[in-house]
Amino acid sequence: KAGVTQTPRYLIKTRGQQVTLSCSPISGHRSVSWYQQTPGQGLQFLFEYFSETQRNKGNFPGRFSGRQFSNSRSEMNVSTLELGDSALYLCASRDRGDGTDTQYFGPGTRLTVL
């Protein structure tokens, strides 16, 4: 099976703009989670989607939002970008029915805010 794919891989934006990142999970996986990774804060959980519904949310401001489509693909949106939003955004999918809770991560999208 193909792994988790994320597009784009690299992105440069300026403060105040908004950005949309895309994630395609492993075929058959219906759960998609998003994480932010920065040198200072490490890996932090943003939110998880399952069956097009947000199931869990981390401690991030409302500028960070997401959605999931019926084919399990997910998008994450960040509005009114700030310099501190520069980070690696990782998407992970899992098969909630396989009993292992293993998460499979994509390569990430590197966002730079100028």
Place this chain on the structure above:
Amino acid sequence: DAKTTQPNSMESNEEEPVHLPCNHSTISGTDYIHWYRQLPSQGPEYVIHGLTSNVNNRMASLAIAEDRKSSTLILHRATLRDAAVYYCILRGGGGSNYKLTFGKGTLLTVNP
């Protein structure tokens, strides 16, 4: 979320065993212990997980203390490709409240 404590860094020689420790003294009875690793410029990769008993898979072994307050990830023969940041994570809950809480991890350096 229950916390884990890991050394910031460790060093090993190629083809020698590596024991990566993790302390989790506030673990609850239903918390699973997960290990992930992140190679340079990649997303994290699942390594192994367990609840109470020791576990083995093709990548590594997980030794869990009897009181579950600590665990050790064992790489039986380190290779240069094992150089990565290793994260020990307690995964609690399940179903709709699933998330991974990553700490700082242990940076493993493997010397040729």
